[in-house]
Amino acid sequence: MKPAYVLASSDSSARPKRNLKLEIEYDGSNYSGWQIQNHQRSPEARRRTKKTIQQVLEKTLKEILQQEIKVISSGRTDAGVHALAQVVNFYTDSNIAHEKLQLALNSLLPHDIVITKIEDAPLFFHSRFSAKSKVYRYTILNRKYSSALLRNTTYFFPHFLDVVLMRKEAKVLLGRHDFKSFQATEKKERTTVRTVRKISIKKDKDFIFIEIEADGFLYNMVRNIVGTLIEIARGKLPPESMKRILLSKNRIYAGPIAPSHGLCLVKVKY
Amino acid sequence: MKPAYVLASSDSSARPKRNLKLEIEYDGSNYSGWQIQNHQRSPEARRRTKKTIQQVLEKTLKEILQQEIKVISSGRTDAGVHALAQVVNFYTDSNIAHEKLQLALNSLLPHDIVITKIEDAPLFFHSRFSAKSKVYRYTILNRKYSSALLRNTTYFFPHFLDVVLMRKEAKVLLGRHDFKSFQATEKKERTTVRTVRKISIKKDKDFIFIEIEADGFLYNMVRNIVGTLIEIARGKLPPESMKRILLSKNRIYAGPIAPSHGLCLVKVKY
Numbered sequence: 001m002k003p004a005y006v007l008a009s010s011d012s013s014a015r016p017k018r019n020l021k022l023e024i025e026y027d028g029s030n031y032s033g034w035q036i037q038n039h040q041r042s043p044e045a046r047r048r049t050k051k052t053i054q055q056v057l058e059k060t061l062k063e064i065l066q067q068e069i070k071v072i073s074s075g076r077t078d079a080g081v082h083a084l085a086q087v088v089n090f091y092t093d094s095n096i097a098h099e100k101l102q103l104a105l106n107s108l109l110p111h112d113i114v115i116t117k118i119e120d121a122p123l124f125f126h127s128r129f130s131a132k133s134k135v136y137r138y139t140i141l142n143r144k145y146s147s148a149l150l151r152n153t154t155y156f157f158p159h160f161l162d163v164v165l166m167r168k169e170a171k172v173l174l175g176r177h178d179f180k181s182f183q184a185t186e187k188k189e190r191t192t193v194r195t196v197r198k199i200s201i202k203k204d205k206d207f208i209f210i211e212i213e214a215d216g217f218l219y220n221m222v223r224n225i226v227g228t229l230i231e232i233a234r235g236k237l238p239p240e241s242m243k244r245i246l247l248s249k250n251r252i253y254a255g256p257i258a259p260s261h262g263l264c265l266v267k268v269k270y
Numbered sequence: 271m272k273p274a275y276v277l278a279s280s281d282s283s284a285r286p287k288r289n290l291k292l293e294i295e296y297d298g299s300n301y302s303g304w305q306i307q308n309h310q311r312s313p314e315a316r317r318r319t320k321k322t323i324q325q326v327l328e329k330t331l332k333e334i335l336q337q338e339i340k341v342i343s344s345g346r347t348d349a350g351v352h353a354l355a356q357v358v359n360f361y362t363d364s365n366i367a368h369e370k371l372q373l374a375l376n377s378l379l380p381h382d383i384v385i386t387k388i389e390d391a392p393l394f395f396h397s398r399f400s401a402k403s404k405v406y407r408y409t410i411l412n413r414k415y416s417s418a419l420l421r422n423t424t425y426f427f428p429h430f431l432d433v434v435l436m437r438k439e440a441k442v443l444l445g446r447h448d449f450k451s452f453q454a455t456e457k458k459e460r461t462t463v464r465t466v467r468k469i470s471i472k473k474d475k476d477f478i479f480i481e482i483e484a485d486g487f488l489y490n491m492v493r494n495i496v497g498t499l500i501e502i503a504r505g506k507l508p509p510e511s512m513k514r515i516l517l518s519k520n521r522i523y524a525g526p527i528a529p530s531h532g533l534c535l536v537k538v539k540y
Contacts, residue, residue: 026419102414102415106415111418112418112421114416114417114421115415116415146376147295147384148352149423151381151382151384
């Protein structure tokens with residue numbers, strides 16, 4: 001594999017001076033996600049859609065650094081999905097100090113995108129390829145009424161959920177498996193095998209937090225897993241369904257996809 | 271004093287059947303506050319302003335109960351101020367069950383207003399006059415960068431704040447005092463004496479939570495107190511300023527008003 005800066009630089013003969021690594025918090029509510037896959041959309045559909053977080057970030061970086069910047073992220077997030085610490089890197093010859101760049105970015109970026117950390121990384125560092133694992137958190141508000149203040153960051157679900165059963169069923173996902181059953185049907189990844197390192201399901205008052213750490217995630221994987229866990233926990237799918245669905249390697253057996261606004265990328269580990 | 275239902279009913283000869291008490295959570299970001307004081311505004315200004323929470327609630331209640339409803343709240347909140355548990359009551363002859371009314375309200379109200387509780391109260395219960403005390407919480411995010419996800423519910427303040435000093439200075443506010451120094455200048459209350467029962471200032475990671483409980487609050491009182499505490503805690507006002515400002519009974523000595531979006535009405539006690 002070529003070093004990351006070769007993949008990213010428009011002039012591959014020039015070795016860039018710096019590889020800057022940024023951590024970003026964002027509220028995905030007002031965006032079409034991290035990046036649109038333009039080849040999937042007609043020009044008309046592209047005009048209709050909202051901005052992407054990547055577009056806004058690259059435009060702001062260009063404004064500050066006075067050069068075209070192409071950022072590499074740890075991975076895309078869907079429309080409505082949030083991040084506490086998305087990681088990106090980009091190459092630049094600018095000498096700008098971390099603190100100065102962070103202040104400039106945060107004063108020019110809209111309030112729903114915040115740069116929480118900037119550091120220099122080795123030139124070979126690549127936000128996606130260097131990542132060892134990623135942690136996503138899904139938050140369910142499980143009570144009779146919604147929350148006005150948390151409406152964009154929790155999935156309000158008013159029916160009873162058996163959290164103990166949810167925990168038991170989720171265990172079969174741990175380890176290295178083919179997660180094809182939980183991949184968005186329109187996607188065709190080379191391999192659908194991933195390793196789930198950790199799943200924790202915590203209940204705190206009316207909230208249920210589902211945290212999943214894996215070496216990588218298929219498109220919609222977390223939301224499809226959560227949607228399936230909800231179907232089991234409310235009694236719409238029988239116990240041991242998770243095992244059966246995982247082994248089926250067929251999306252049609254899994255539950256419906258859980259809404260995007262309950263999902264948050266909380267950590268990328270390197 | 272006349273019983274509350276006489277004050278509220280348009281036909282004071284009719285004794286209403288029920289006095290319903292509601293608890294409401296709302297995100298104040300998209301509203302002109304709980305209620306606009308219309309007499310202060312020109313017709314043109316009124317057209318320009320956003321809706322109030324009271325307007326939206328009364329319109330929705332009318333739609334469900336098929337009668338004009340006038341709600342009584344525990345007190346107004348300003349534009350941008352939030353509530354976890356605002357309390358209102360209103361009189362009705364409807365026999366509607368609590369759960370049915372709550373479901374109907376929450377499905378018709380916008381997502382930033384949520385009814386969290388409904389119960390029958392004695393006819394003499396009045397959300398404002400019956401209240402023993404109210405608790406407000408002001409949240410400061412005290413670090414170098416803002417938060418994308420909490421931008422509407424915390425006041426981002428990047429400079430150092432001495433929380434120990436803040437706590438010490440706040441103590442002089444405890445008890446029964448004339449809080450005229452912290453009242454919005456345009457306001458003329460009959461009496462500006464209030465009793466502050468409790469002040470707690472907690473630091474948790476990058477957050478500073480200032481909670482104030484009092485038997486009543488003057489217009490802008492919490493925000494003016496917080497603004498003053500910030501000026502002291504950042505060293506712009508000398509120690510013991512709080513005592514001096516309180517005794518001065520003059521708004522011009524207090525600090526600038528803190529922004530509304532950091533403020534939340536968390537509890538009304540009866």
